[in-house]
Amino acid sequence: MKKILILSGKGGTGKTTVAASLIEYLNSKTIADCDVDAPNLHLILKVKDPKEKDFIGSQKAFIDVDKCISCGECAEKCRFDAIHPFEGSYKVDEISCEGCSLCSLVCPVSAVSFYDDKSGTLQKYTGTYDFSTACLKLGRGNSGKLVSEVKRNMIIAETEEYAVLDGSPGIGCPVIASISGVDWVLLVAEPTLSGFSDLKRIVTTAKAFELKMGLCVNKADINMEITNEIIDYCKDEGVYYLGLIPYDKTVLKALKSSKLIIDIPCEAGNALRNVFKEFKQVLENEK
Amino acid sequence: MKLAVLSGKGGTGKTFISVNLVNSAENANYYDCDVEEPNGDLFFKSKLLQELPVKVKMPNFDKEKCNACHECVEACTFNALALIGKDMLLFEDVCHSCGVCTLVCKQKAITEVDKEVGIIQVGEFGNSKIVTGKLNMGQSSGVPVISGVLDLIEEDKLNVIDCPPGSACSVVESTQKADYCLIVAEPTSFGFHNFKMVEQLAKVLNKPFAVVVNKAESKNNMISAYCKKNDIKVLETFFFNRKIAQDNSRGEICTSFDNKMKDRFVSLLESIKDDWQRSLK
Numbered sequence: 075m076k077k078i079l080i081l082s083g084k085g086g087t088g089k090t091t092v093a094a095s096l097i098e099y100l101n102s103k104t105i106a107d108c109d110v111d112a113p114n115l116h117l118i119l120k121v122k123d124p125k126e127k128d129f130i131g132s133q134k135a136f137i138d139v140d141k142c143i144s145c146g147e148c149a150e151k152c153r154f155d156a157i158h159p160f161e162g163s164y165k166v167d168e169i170s171c172e173g174c175s176l177c178s179l180v181c182p183v184s185a186v187s188f189y190d191d192k193s194g195t196l197q198k199y200t201g202t203y204d205f206s207t208a209c210l211k212l213g214r215g216n217s218g219k220l221v222s223e224v225k226r227n228m229i230i231a232e233t234e235e236y237a238v239l240d241g242s243p244g245i246g247c248p249v250i251a252s253i254s255g256v257d258w259v260l261l262v263a264e265p266t267l268s269g270f271s272d273l274k275r276i277v278t279t280a281k282a283f284e285l286k287m288g289l290c291v292n293k294a295d296i297n298m299e300i301t302n303e304i305i306d307y308c309k310d311e312g313v314y315y316l317g318l319i320p321y322d323k324t325v326l327k328a329l330k331s332s333k334l335i336i337d338i339p340c341e342a343g344n345a346l347r348n349v350f351k352e353f354k355q356v357l358e359n360e361k
Numbered sequence: 362m363k364l365a366v367l368s369g370k371g372g373t374g375k376t377f378i379s380v381n382l383v384n385s386a387e388n389a390n391y392y393d394c395d396v397e398e399p400n401g402d403l404f405f406k407s408k409l410l411q412e413l414p415v416k417v418k419m420p421n422f423d424k425e426k427c428n429a430c431h432e433c434v435e436a437c438t439f440n441a442l443a444l445i446g447k448d449m450l451l452f453e454d455v456c457h458s459c460g461v462c463t464l465v466c467k468q469k470a471i472t473e474v475d476k477e478v479g480i481i482q483v484g485e486f487g488n489s490k491i492v493t494g495k496l497n498m499g500q501s502s503g504v505p506v507i508s509g510v511l512d513l514i515e516e517d518k519l520n521v522i523d524c525p526p527g528s529a530c531s532v533v534e535s536t537q538k539a540d541y542c543l544i545v546a547e548p549t550s551f552g553f554h555n556f557k558m559v560e561q562l563a564k565v566l567n568k569p570f571a572v573v574v575n576k577a578e579s580k581n582n583m584i585s586a587y588c589k590k591n592d593i594k595v596l597e598t599f600f601f602n603r604k605i606a607q608d609n610s611r612g613e614i615c616t617s618f619d620n621k622m623k624d625r626f627v628s629l630l631e632s633i634k635d636d637w638q639r640s641l642k
Contacts, residue, residue, distance in 0.1 A: 083398055084371065084372060084398055084400075085370065085371005085372040085373075085398075085526040086370060086371045086372010086373060086547075087371075087372060090551060109527075111527035111528045111529040111532075111558075112369055112370055112371070112526060112527050112528065112554075112555045112558065114370075114550075114551040114554055114555070117550050117551060117554055118550075132438070133438070151460070153457075153458060153459050153460055154459075169530075169533055172457055172459065173438055174438055174439070174457060174459030174460075174461050175436070175438055175461060176459055176460055176461050176464060179436075179461065179464055179465065180464070210528070210529055212528050212533075212558065212561055212562050212565055213528065213529065213530060213532070213533040213562060213565065213566075214529060214530060215502075215504075215529065215530035217529045217530075218501060242527070243371040243372075243397075243398065243526055243527075244397035244398055244525065244526070244527075245397045245398065245496065245498060246397045246496065246500070246501050246502065246503055246531070247501035247502060248529075249397075250454075250499075250501055264372075265610060266609065266610035266611075266612075267400075267403045267610065267611065267612040268376065268398075268400035268403055268612075269610075271398070271400060271403060272398040272400070275397070275398060275498055278498050279498045279499060282499060296603075296606050296607055296610050297607060297610040297611065300610060321603075321606075326549065326578070329549050329550055329551070330549070330550070332550070
């Protein structure tokens with residue numbers, strides 16, 4: 075079983091479009107969407123009615139106004155600027171509070187207590203796929219913890235050859251949490267100055283995990299000069315270059331009709347098939 | 362005015378809109394809060410004036426004073442500390458710099474030391490300040506960098522805040538102090554789904570907001586239909602245009618050489634200001 079994670083650095087390069095088609099191409103049944111603060115993979119795979127479970131990411135502080143003597147010690151000491159004066163007493167802002175408990179330690183009258191905070195919902199779709207994902211509650215931190223939980227929820231059957239995980243943009247905690255433990259990263263690059271700059275940041279970040287990386291350039295013809303620079307960059311960094319996908323409006327149409335781009339005979343679909351063919355060869359050769 | 366530019370989904374054109382708004386305004390600054398992948402200055406190529414390191418506090422343990430009482434390990438709600446024999450072990454990645462361990466240590470064995478997690482670059486572009494937050498690679502939380510970027514806001518100017526994608530804590534940090542939110546939405550099923558998440562966020566944070574539709578194929582699209590139904594203002598619609606996409610890929614600012622685009626961004630700015638003024642009444 076090999077775990078393949080799709081990443082890009084920059085957002086909107088086509089991670090989910092590539093992930094959905096790769097799932098079909100590799101006939102992968104064990105899948106996950108790790109982009110917990112903007113999940114989209116479920117939209118294209120036409121899955122329904124997930125089993126849901128609350129995810130308690132941390133605790134949050136609560137100030138008992140009857141006990142509070144309004145000394146302000148908690149507000150002054152809080153490192154997260156989460157406590158503010160409110161109607162003659164003090165109130166905790168649940169979005170800023172990280173549940174560290176410093177306020178309760180400095181409160182002279184024990185007015186602070188804690189409650190479990192639901193920071194997201196874990197979701198599991200079964201049927202065609204064993205599909206693990208989650209939805210972070212708006213504005214919550216702990217997205218890294220939630221991603222780790224999404225991965226723990228994947229049931230990896232021994233007989234399965236490939237598991238595909240859709241990642242999130244950026245290089246921060248959800249990305250780092252999604253990388254740990256995977257075998258391969260498939261990068262979807264975009265030939266823009268922004269896309270290239272972001273690609274370098276994700277490659278450097280992922281390199282620390284010593285895993286193998288493959289790359290395709292999406293919307294390649296938007297800027298062939300940068301596309302060629304990306305190909306050279308791959309060689310320098312030891313990233314397997316797998317091919318180009320042209321900009322093709324059919325991708326938008328496919329998305330609109332909830333079809334997979336590799337199922338439609340078109341330029342982008344054919345190019346993506348070739349990328350996957352190349353990728354599968356690389357995967358099989360390392361056995 | 363503090364204007365936050367948001368999107369939910371990545372790649373809808375937050376930076377495109379933000380950069381061109383700043384370039385079209387008389388007196389505006391740009392703040393890149395997408396600190397994991399900052400891109401705005403690839404367009405401005407500003408003259409670097411200043412670099413400010415962003416630091417957080419990390420506990421440091423004095424072995425001589427520590428009596429291995431375990432109190433700090435128990436008190437840390439993030440499980441960032443472990444005691445191995447008589448040695449304290451700190452997992453820096455999960456440490457939230459909250460200060461609890463230092464507070465509970467009776468031996469006064471813990472002091473706090475600075476750790477650099479990112480950098481803020483301040484550049485100059487015409488009379489605009491270009492402020493870019495960059496999270497160091499391998500660091501997990503961009504929140505302290507975002508907070509440092511927003512400390513440089515100048516109240517008497519138009520401050521355009523280019524936010525990170527998603528709807529997590531980093532987006533809230535970038536948006537919390539804004540007067541007004543502009544949501545850049547892409548009319549695809551993915552874009553629509555994530556747009557509704559940020560719309561919710563703007564509502565929860567109680568911010569006035571409006572929408573710009575980008576990469577559209579027609580004026581009538583799923584975003585405009587939703588906005589009409591829910592009484593949300595769409596201030597402008599930009600169609601997908603290969604020429605603009607190509608200029609943008611090279612890091613060119615289209616309002617610098619395309620007068621029609623310049624006019625559209627100038628009137629977009631007017632609409633934003635008008636709508637904000639109306640919301641104050």
